[in-house]
Amino acid sequence: MNANAATQSRPATCNGVDVDALFGTIQAIKQDPAIAEFRFRATNRWLGGDSNLTTVTGFYGARQEQVHARPFEMECGEPPVLLGRDAGANPVEFLLNALIGCLTTTMVFHAAARNIAIEAVDSELEGDIDLRGFLGISRDVRKGYREVRVKMRVKSKGSPAVLRELAQYSPVFDVVSRALPVNVEVETT
Amino acid sequence: MNANAATQSRPATCNGVDVDALFGTIQAIKQDPAIAEFRFRATNRWLGGDSNLTTVTGFYGARQEQVHARPFEMECGEPPVLLGRDAGANPVEFLLNALIGCLTTTMVFHAAARNIAIEAVDSELEGDIDLRGFLGISRDVRKGYREVRVKMRVKSKGSPAVLRELAQYSPVFDVVSRALPVNVEVETT
Numbered sequence: 001m002n003a004n005a006a007t008q009s010r011p012a013t014c015n016g017v018d019v020d021a022l023f024g025t026i027q028a029i030k031q032d033p034a035i036a037e038f039r040f041r042a043t044n045r046w047l048g049g050d051s052n053l054t055t056v057t058g059f060y061g062a063r064q065e066q067v068h069a070r071p072f073e074m075e076c077g078e079p080p081v082l083l084g085r086d087a088g089a090n091p092v093e094f095l096l097n098a099l100i101g102c103l104t105t106t107m108v109f110h111a112a113a114r115n116i117a118i119e120a121v122d123s124e125l126e127g128d129i130d131l132r133g134f135l136g137i138s139r140d141v142r143k144g145y146r147e148v149r150v151k152m153r154v155k156s157k158g159s160p161a162v163l164r165e166l167a168q169y170s171p172v173f174d175v176v177s178r179a180l181p182v183n184v185e186v187e188t189t
Numbered sequence: 190m191n192a193n194a195a196t197q198s199r200p201a202t203c204n205g206v207d208v209d210a211l212f213g214t215i216q217a218i219k220q221d222p223a224i225a226e227f228r229f230r231a232t233n234r235w236l237g238g239d240s241n242l243t244t245v246t247g248f249y250g251a252r253q254e255q256v257h258a259r260p261f262e263m264e265c266g267e268p269p270v271l272l273g274r275d276a277g278a279n280p281v282e283f284l285l286n287a288l289i290g291c292l293t294t295t296m297v298f299h300a301a302a303r304n305i306a307i308e309a310v311d312s313e314l315e316g317d318i319d320l321r322g323f324l325g326i327s328r329d330v331r332k333g334y335r336e337v338r339v340k341m342r343v344k345s346k347g348s349p350a351v352l353r354e355l356a357q358y359s360p361v362f363d364v365v366s367r368a369l370p371v372n373v374e375v376e377t378t
Contacts (some may be wrong), residue, residue, distance in 0.1 A: 017272060025272070033319075038319075039315050042285040043313045044290065045312075049205030050298075052290055054290060056285075059282075072277060081251050088261060091360070093261070094283055096230070097243040098283035108235065126229065133360070134358055135215055136358055137225070169323055170280075171281050173333075175365060176364060176368070
């Protein structure tokens with residue numbers, strides 16, 4: 001985000017994001033890059049069979065320990081066809097959530113910094129896995145997703161190409177797209 | 190998993206996993222690899238600012254559409270230091286959940302197939318991100334995690350080296366470890 005684009009005339013908030021605070025953060029980081037060093041953490045406990053529970057309580061960032069408003073719990077399960085009791089989304093579905101959640105937040109924040117108003121974002125995504133990799137049936141088959149496709153429908157006057165470019169600052173997109181093809185389509189209405 | 194290792198004397202369940210069903214699945218896939226083709230899906234709606242909601246209702250696998258027992262919802266947020274209202278774990282924390290949930294389930298299932306009893310698994314993990322990448326302050330800084338470290342404490346008579354190897358059949362580990370160094374330590378008690 002280019003803080004030089006900031007002017008006194010920009011709105012204080014855009015897309016529900018405090019733009020003044022955002023540019024303030026960017027300026028602070030430029031003066032002290034250590035502020036940008038974050039360490040996210042989680043703990044997990046196996047609950048038996050296909051079920052396990054992750055808890056997130058805090059992280060390190062902006063030069064100090066940070067505590068979330070409340071602990072966040074995430075329960076992983078597996079559906080019956082994968083021999084589970086379906087008590088929660090499975091880990092590869094949680095990966096899709098991480099990806100689309102990150103693309104959405106990233107698009108919204110970067111658009112706010114450029115004063116591009118967004119009224120709505122609705123997305124769908126899907127990923128293909130051949131479970132012969134996971135099961136160890138074939139060494140030639142990769143264990144994880146081989147491809148993920150994302151469609152984002154954005155209610156905005158912004159250009160689809162620009163919005164797509166902004167979304168791809170996403171940290172989770174960075175991770176997943178280094179590992180496999182992630183096709184992101186952005187359509188505006 | 191090696192179905193040839195199956196014997197009539199193996200227990201019907203191990204680690205809460207139906208081992209007969211597991212070997213049945215493996216045999217079925219060997220005869221018809223199309224059974225192993227899965228397509229996982231999610232939808233997401235932006236809720237304003239830092240908040241968005243993913244819903245997972247079903248997927249395709251084992252040659253048919255599959256519906257979860259109930260829809261699973263996952264709400265992403267951001268903490269105040271990242272300009273959010275902290276209504277949910279943030280996407281990079283959800284990525285840690287996907288990773289440790291998948292490593293845990295994978296270890297437990299593969300151990301069950303080898304009749305390695307596991308009594309407990311407790312894990313912690315952390316990942317390092319320099320937010321200058323996400324913010325577009327520096328092109329030389331990667332946007333996502335640069336490293337993730339995982340510690341799994343397993344109550345089992347299995348060998349830590351074998352349990353670690355089994356965990357690494359994990360589909361989410363496959364994705365993340367193709368993108369960045371993921372150091373997995375397994376300790377048994």
